[in-house]
Amino acid sequence: MIDILKKLYCLSEKEQPYIRKSVVYGLLYSAFELLQFLAVYLVLRAVATHAEGNIPMQAFGVMLISIAGCIVMHAQSNIKQMRAGLYMAADKRIDIGNKLRHAAMGYFNDSSLGKITAAVSSKLYMIENTVPSILSNVLQGILYTAVLLVGFLCFQWKIGLIMVISAVLYCVIVQGMFRATQNEAPRKQQAVTKLIEGVLEYIQGIVIIRSFQDDNNRAEVRMKQVLNESRAAETSYEKKVMPYTVISQIILKCGSVLAMYAAVVMGLNGQIAVEKSALAVIWLFVIFNQLQLAGSMIAILQNVDTALGEIEESGNPPQLENGGETFIGKNCDITVNNICFSYEKKNVIDHVSLTIPQKTSTAIVGYSGSGKTTLCNLICRFWDVDSGSISIGGKDIRQYNTDQMLENISVVFQNVYLFNDTIANNIRFGKPDATDKEMIDAAKRACCHDFIMQLPDQYNTVIGENGAALSGGEKQRISIARAMIKDAPIVILDEATSNIDPENEQLIQHAMEELTRDKTIIMIAHRLKTVRNADQIIVMNQGRIAQRGTHEQLMKQGGIYASLINVRTEALGWKLS
């Protein structure tokens, strides 16, 4: 338990001063609260001794000071806790975001979106809301209870002994609960993660679920399954916790009743003055309340610790080693030297070598699954090769600072991703400091200016999650404008194969031509026209280069390329132009 508290305190890092301040304000709150007892004591003593004077007014004044002090200190303590929680979680979220940005892509294969989402949303939300209050209340509770207890022992050690015994027993039970939930808490947290994964999958697949008229309601059944698992985990956790909660409450209540009873009896028997007896009762009440509060905080410690473990796991993905050298971008020759690569154990790229001189175009063609996208991803260093090397400008790409190197590469993916932001900001993603003129110019060259001007807020139109408010062709052209404004010397593009209407196809083709002018281009090519015009064509088959050459050379050779071209020409009605 102490270990977890220490861990939480270390986690709060920069916010530790705020947590300490919150504890201090909490203690001051308690001190002001104690003034109320003084007020009550003054009144009781005056009544018991029939004292003359303005005691009620004095007591009222003390009470007012106490209430005002309590309000101010409570507010201050809460503000410090809130600040610590918010900043702590915000820093952690940014830290996770940065680490994910540089994570080896294999990590995203192993970790589901749901797990990462749970870590940065619900788990961090829990940390944000509970860690500062746990630290503050437990530290403050321990200090305050200790002071009150020692004070009370000096005041009335016999009754104090009842309290000490009750407090020790209470702590033993709380510790027992802590141990008993050690296995249940992770199970409960895993169920929450699974629930988030299930909900995300359901929402992401809602179109498929609807369009396939799932008669057996398989999606609902899966959803219900994760809901049931989550409910079962919660119930099992509560069942484990319940007996300990009940026993600890019984100990606390019995202890307090016994101690209060002793105080009253001693007062009635004349062993202590009546006003002291009444004061003892109030004093006891406060101590037991403090104990209960600290105990309830400790009870959630296990859950917080498990959540913390999951955050650490998701927040520390394996990072790609970063070379740190600067890629100047003057020499963009790309050399792929005998590389092999596998996803987990599946060999996908098998001893591939190729040279792409700068400012030339290379088309990569091949059957589906032959490794075209993987080869491009390796050139961008989204993954590291298992063996062999890839160099750009004569230097192994692992020697470069990856972020900086990628500033010199524009990638246009077949599956376009747009942010839920304005069109202007989506285009500017390629160059954040671009002027309006530069941004509009890129949009014009990517053939999207006209349709953007038809939108209600033109460039300030917010396009919904992943460009939900746009057609496939429009999204594609915005992604080209984004790549264009980046103006990188190397362009890697995955041509869209989806059924784009002829007008859109022509516009996209035109935009692509603008994008690739005077650049080093690698494209996964599907259109005969682009393939035909490429300086070299690489034909991939089962992770190897099966053929290479120009269109004319490869057509003469026959083999995979010729059959691919013939099949596609027939299937898609391609025309040589």
Ligand SMILES: Nc1ncnc2c1ncn2[C@@H]1O[C@H](COP(=O)(O)OP(=O)(O)OP(=O)(O)O)[C@@H](O)[C@H]1O
């Ligand atoms: N992230 C991944 N994890 C595991 N296996 C993968 C991953 N991405 C691709 N693969 C596998 O690697 C092989 C090559 O995939 P790749 O996407 O490179 O082929 P491709 O030629 O680009 O295919 P397509 O033309 O259909 O896009 C395929 O068998 C695919 O199943």
